[in-house]
Amino acid sequence: MPNQSDLIYRYDGSFDGLLCCVFESYEKKEIPLDILLPDASQSQLFSGKVIPTDLPKASRVLASIPQKMGTSALDFVRHAFLTCLAQKELYILLFLRLGYRYGPSVMNMLTNDVVNTLFKAVKHLNRESHLLKGFLRFSIFNNVLVGEIAPKNYVLPLLVQHFCERYPEERFLIHDKTHGMGLVYQPYHSAVIPIGTLEMPEADEEEQMFRELWRLFYDTIAIQGRYNPECRMSHMPKRYWKYMTEFGSPQKNSPPKLSGFSGKLLSIPVRENLT
Amino acid sequence: MDAFEKLKILTDAAKYDVACTSSGVDKKAAPGGIGSAAACGICHSFSADGRCISLLKVLMTNICVYDCKYCVNRRSNDTPRTSFTPRELAELTINFYRRNYIEGLFLSSGVLKNPDYTCEQIIEALRILRGEYRFSGYIHAKAIPGADSMLIAQLGMLADRMSVNIELPSQSSLQLLAPDKSKHSILAPMGYIQNRIQENSRDIVKYRHSPKFVPAGQSTQMIIGATPDTDFQILNLTEGLYRKYKLKRVFFSAYMPVAENSLLPSLDTKPPLLREHRLYQADWLLRFYGFAANELLDQEHQSFNPYVDPKCNWALNHMDFFPVDVNRAPYDHLLRVPGIGVTSAMRIVAARRTTALQFDGLKKLGVVLKRAQYFITCSGKTAEGKKNTQTAMLRSLLSEKTLDLYHSHFSLPAQQLSLFDQPSPLPYHGRLSQNA
Numbered sequence: 001m002p003n004q005s006d007l008i009y010r011y012d013g014s015f016d017g018l019l020c021c022v023f024e025s026y027e028k029k030e031i032p033l034d035i036l037l038p039d040a041s042q043s044q045l046f047s048g049k050v051i052p053t054d055l056p057k058a059s060r061v062l063a064s065i066p067q068k069m070g071t072s073a074l075d076f077v078r079h080a081f082l083t084c085l086a087q088k089e090l091y092i093l094l095f096l097r098l099g100y101r102y103g104p105s106v107m108n109m110l111t112n113d114v115v116n117t118l119f120k121a122v123k124h125l126n127r128e129s130h131l132l133k134g135f136l137r138f139s140i141f142n143n144v145l146v147g148e149i150a151p152k153n154y155v156l157p158l159l160v161q162h163f164c165e166r167y168p169e170e171r172f173l174i175h176d177k178t179h180g181m182g183l184v185y186q187p188y189h190s191a192v193i194p195i196g197t198l199e200m201p202e203a204d205e206e207e208q209m210f211r212e213l214w215r216l217f218y219d220t221i222a223i224q225g226r227y228n229p230e231c232r233m234s235h236m237p238k239r240y241w242k243y244m245t246e247f248g249s250p251q252k253n254s255p256p257k258l259s260g261f262s263g264k265l266l267s268i269p270v271r272e273n274l275t
Numbered sequence: 276m277d278a279f280e281k282l283k284i285l286t287d288a289a290k291y292d293v294a295c296t297s298s299g300v301d302k303k304a305a306p307g308g309i310g311s312a313a314a315c316g317i318c319h320s321f322s323a324d325g326r327c328i329s330l331l332k333v334l335m336t337n338i339c340v341y342d343c344k345y346c347v348n349r350r351s352n353d354t355p356r357t358s359f360t361p362r363e364l365a366e367l368t369i370n371f372y373r374r375n376y377i378e379g380l381f382l383s384s385g386v387l388k389n390p391d392y393t394c395e396q397i398i399e400a401l402r403i404l405r406g407e408y409r410f411s412g413y414i415h416a417k418a419i420p421g422a423d424s425m426l427i428a429q430l431g432m433l434a435d436r437m438s439v440n441i442e443l444p445s446q447s448s449l450q451l452l453a454p455d456k457s458k459h460s461i462l463a464p465m466g467y468i469q470n471r472i473q474e475n476s477r478d479i480v481k482y483r484h485s486p487k488f489v490p491a492g493q494s495t496q497m498i499i500g501a502t503p504d505t506d507f508q509i510l511n512l513t514e515g516l517y518r519k520y521k522l523k524r525v526f527f528s529a530y531m532p533v534a535e536n537s538l539l540p541s542l543d544t545k546p547p548l549l550r551e552h553r554l555y556q557a558d559w560l561l562r563f564y565g566f567a568a569n570e571l572l573d574q575e576h577q578s579f580n581p582y583v584d585p586k587c588n589w590a591l592n593h594m595d596f597f598p599v600d601v602n603r604a605p606y607d608h609l610l611r612v613p614g615i616g617v618t619s620a621m622r623i624v625a626a627r628r629t630t631a632l633q634f635d636g637l638k639k640l641g642v643v644l645k646r647a648q649y650f651i652t653c654s655g656k657t658a659e660g661k662k663n664t665q666t667a668m669l670r671s672l673l674s675e676k677t678l679d680l681y682h683s684h685f686s687l688p689a690q691q692l693s694l695f696d697q698p699s700p701l702p703y704h705g706r707l708s709q710n711a
């Protein structure tokens with residue numbers, strides 16, 4: 001079945017919406033050239049076909065994936081949806097079409113271009129979320145832990161379990177600046193909610209002290225005779241440094257102070273979203 | 276003395292310990308507690324020397340009654356001395372941990388008063404962490420050689436990993452440089468810990484909730500280049516430790532000159548980083564690639580080839596084993612091919628179930644074709660455009676750095692050289708070994 005040169009799907013950006021595109025593709029026996037969000041910039045060129053999100057259709061597709069190609073494939077597709085791969089929607093559709101055709105062995109078709117591209121994207125996602133489990137830094141304001149990240153992939157859903165199991169008695173917030181989302185937690189509920197901008201209060205004396213102690217430790221633990229900046233950079237790319245305590249200077253490191261948010265970080269949004 | 280000075284002194288004194296892994300155990304915080312651990316380990320930062328920082332690596336005290344010649348904390352060294360109290364240390368750990376700076380604590384110590392007293396101090400710090408703070412994060416504790424086995428047993432119930440440092444790779448080297456330590460005083464606690472781990476694993480079969488003894492196993496480290504022990508001796512010792520004591524890791528530490536002593540390399544000696552690197556490569560081959568120590572080195576070849584890695588060296592000396600056909604060869608044969616690692620070998624095994632692999636497909640699987648092409652076939656076919664000249668092979672199998680090393684050392688046309696010759700040891704142990 002050839003790709004139709006002018007066929008564009010538009011979906012609402014949800015995973016269910018994407019599954020409806022898969023449904024449509026099978027129902028109409030067609031493969032779109034691309035699957036875009038309604039507000040994507042190419043909207044002038046092709047009008048595109050708006051695929052409405054229809055939950056019964058989505059759940060039919062969802063149920064079929066583990067049946068036809070195994071649970072690991074469903075898990076894989078869910079992860080693929082979080083990646084920053086360009087045209088990830090189209091790749092997921094093509095992957096699922098391969099899966100319906102070849103069954104569970106699609107997960108082994110690593111030399112197939114579609115499968116390979118998606119595998120690499122998921123690997124990138126997993127690596128980034130693993131690194132951030134370590135590189136994320138919290139500051140403590142009024143006994144609430146607050147951290148900022150700027151990941152390329154949408155890693156927050158992958159961090160939930162890790163941080164909730166690690167700090168079950170704490171209240172914390174992780175702000176993903178790239179995607180404008182936040183993971184909020186208070187014992188024993190978590191939620192991922194949209195957070196546009198977040199203003200941090202000024203660090204108090206205790207917070208400043210521990211930051212200083214950490215910087216001191218960081219600088220002291222390195223062995224001069226083995227100085228190897230390339231090695232450090234390959235393990236810890238520079239884009240992560242911006243939000244890491246050890247690379248801040250004592251004066252500049254206090255996060256940008258803006259009005260209106262002194263210390264009541266979690267009190268309002270969390271309760272509303274934890275129902 | 277304030278917290279900053281203490282931390283600086285006790286970090287500075289601990290930094291030559293290599294191990295900083297937080298791997299080997301999976302657990303989550305107990306109700307009302309804090310801390311978890313992931314079996315894969317998590318690095319929280321990397322220091323300017325490129326080493327991972329995962330644990331708060333400090334000494335309980337840098338006061339020491341011993342006088343080991345290679346150690347910064349030796350009794351005779353004129354350096355500021357201080358100690359953490361167990362409570363100070365526990366508080367610092369928790370405060371770092373809450374901010375996600377660290378994965379846990381790596382606690383070692385100089386020997387204050389005597390081994391038992393030192394061990395009790397460490398136990399007290401861990402008791403505060405585990406008991407009062409209900410801390411479930413990773414703790415790596417150093418077993419102090421010479422401490423009572425009851426104390427080692429207590430420590431083992433509190434720590435996730437324990438280590439006893441071999442320090443020097445032979446009894447004679449120990450006698451020379453660490454007169455207060457002996458092979459026995461090091462191996463005894465190591466053997467004791469191993470027995471307890473075994474007993475404990477039997478208990479866990481019987482009683483699911485029996486408390487765990489050192490669940491992440493034990494490790495050790497030794498100093499490379501302070502004594503004349505050869506790579507062959509070191510690698511054999513390493514293999515023995517993995518077999519006999521079931522160690523999780525053996526770490527190597529290139530000797531950094533910290534003391535002027537006629538028995539030691541002079542202070543301006545560069546640390547043998549390339550040698551350390553080769554040992555780690557060989558260590559990986561032992562643990563994940565099914566190699567034995569005597570396959571990599573033997574009585575006649577006691578040192579690693581400085582130009583090519585141990586796996587490549589083995590391949591070049593066993594060309595009769597190759598070519599390996601990627602579509603037929605079993606997994607453990609694939610692992611022997613330079614340019615194919617554990618991940619790519621597993622991918623090959625998975626991918627070839629669905630299709631016959633070709634060279635371009637291998638590239639997608641992450642195989643380093645530049646190296647592997649000389650050792651593999653795809654369903655009987657060899658790589659297209661493969662250059663079989665000595666120069667081309669040299670370029671492919673040597674890394675950029677070692678290629679420079681090779682040329683600067685020989686300064687001869689590459690055609691006349693052979694990788695199969697045993698290289699002279701000069702650049703390996705000498706000044707060129709920096710920047711590995």
